[in-house]
Amino acid sequence: MKYGIKAFCWLLFFFLSIYLGMSTISLRLIAQNALDQERDQALAAHKSAALLFAAMIEDNEPTTEQWQQLGNTVQHTANNPFEIIDQEGQQLYHSDPLYSGLATHLNQEDLVKNTIQVSEIIELNEQKSLLLQSQIGGSPYIFISTQQLVRYPETLKQGTDFFRILLLVLQLILIPISLFLTNLITKPIRQLIEQATNIANGQTTKPFKVKRRGDEVDDLAISLNQMAKKMNQDLRQIRKEKEKQELFVSSLTHEIATPLTSIIGYAQMLQWEELSDSSTECVDYILSESFRLKQMSEDILRLLHSQKHELQCTAIAASQLETYLAAFIGGLDQAIALDLDLQQATVYMDLNLFKVVAANIVANAVEAMATPKELSITGRIDNDRYFITFKDNGRGIPADQIEKVTDAFFTSDLTRNEGHLGIGLSLVQNIVSLHDGEVTIISKKGAGTSMTIDFALNEVNV
Structure with a gap:
């Protein structure tokens, strides 16, 4: 109550x-x-x-x-x-x-x-x-x-009848009086709840104004304002530090890209020369590591860009997504047995970002699968949202890592010898969140992985 x-x-x-x-x-x-x-x-x-x-x-x-x-x-x-x-x-x-x-x-x-x-x-x-x-x-x-x-x-009878009638009259009078007094008592509490909700939603800049009452409600309002002020200061400091970090990473990535391009170019020129076997092996190693470093730089820039990206959503038919996915996966690996079944609907999304999402999910699936490679992609409508599920028959994800795989820079390969920086699924998480959706992962080690993402339906379907 x-x-x-x-x-x-x-x-x-x-x-x-x-x-x-x-x-x-x-x-x-x-x-x-x-x-x-x-x-x-x-x-x-x-x-x-x-x-x-x-x-x-x-x-x-x-x-x-x-x-x-x-x-x-x-x-x-x-x-x-x-x-x-x-x-x-x-x-x-x-x-x-x-x-x-x-x-x-x-x-x-x-x-x-x-x-x-x-x-x-x-x-x-x-x-x-x-x-x-x-x-x-x-x-x-x-x-x-x-x-x-x-x-x-x-x-006795007349008095009882009189007081009963008076009781009915008083109830008609006392009910609005009690409602008025209740509203008077609970109004500052409702205001405090509203302010606490605003603080929980991140609105910490607007101070809470309450009439000076000199009671516990007044003390609580002052405490809320002080808490909001402190949180606002901390948030500003965190945002500044985050901007500095992003600027540093972005600048460093750009600075690395220029000499890296030169290294790759000169290494490719060395491949045209007649070199000894040991020299050729060294040049090949330089190229592979350079390409790996270039890919990491591009992934970092893509991740930073996704966090600030402004969506350009349009109405996309499910048949258009089906055509793209079939062509993309067929060109990626013809050995994949693809089962593609998207329920017909019109989805409201940023198509370019969806392609990035699909590319990262499919890339992870392909890497996890051995022969035979089986991948199914299904689409369905549920509660005014369009859910797309990617399911593979790969090696699966350990239970203790499922909640971590969408964290930036997380990878199951602690040595990072496979050349992965752990950004792909974090990028998927960011893009889906921009669409007000969620990434749901169901996996069992040795039994494959199912990854579901969701997008808004176009208003025509609602």
Whole structure:
């Protein structure tokens, strides 16, 4: 989950938690106030009825008929159902058959003289009620009355409904507020992420501007700017050093080329003369090494040129590539059994550079193959790219060298006696990268090599 979503959820949860806490407390206070009012009302009614009974009983012990008369008299003034019991719990009178047996809900042993005991809220006849009990004056009789709660449940229901509606309204208000606060919190973080991404993509010259906040985000922004500044300085220094190296190599290569041409020319002139066998052998060696050195110089210049080359891409038909490859490989070595199958498409590429790529890949394949020489070249379309695969039956590449073969100046011949400088596949890598493609090598020692390169399709095919 993204940080912004987490921040939004936490803010909304925080606000709703505060609301739920405050609404619960408020609802409890409102309901308790209603309950206290009804309890006071019940106490007043109970006390009044108990005093009336005490006045009428005096010191007598009423009979059953007298209790009936006394009860009926008090019932006219009392609004709440009640009953009278003696100390043994025997019911002497009840005003309402529906509320008979109220004493079973109370404990008479806990009753204190001259006090009115009020029960917790109980359910009587599916209604919330309070039970009250007290002794009638100094007599051994106990007066029990009930108070049906009306205002308390109504207040509780009305308060609950009100806070539920208020919760829905608050959600409509809190959601945009939480979104606003989330955006306010995450905006500098998103800016930092954007700046870090720019730095990762090499854009180190543009400083990151952030409002002075005096917090950790401000410190992180300053650190990013310092890092970008240092990276920019290092990159400039690296580019300068690289330019110096390329200039040195290019100048050295050009300086070598001029005397090398003279050496080759004079050596060829010596071949026309009548020389002894030992002298002829020396001249031949001079020529072979001179040509090898010339080839190395040309390879270095070609590699340097490819790194700065501006592509001149055009739409090239696959059939045109097929014709070129067949003619090139046929002229290179007629002993190669060529299997050429390119899916028809129009490829967007620099044809001259493709020829350099193909020449280097095929040259490596030819060198790696023994008799019989088998080479297959296939082309296919996949995800708006055109993939060309060169597969030979040569000696293969050791697994530990596959990732290194496209590095400049890498060669499996550590003595370099074969005359290779290790530039060919590096040149292939550079040219394919200029086309936004990749070089994929699959090889196993003794089982041949498969090399795949890819180019963009022309927009007509997309």
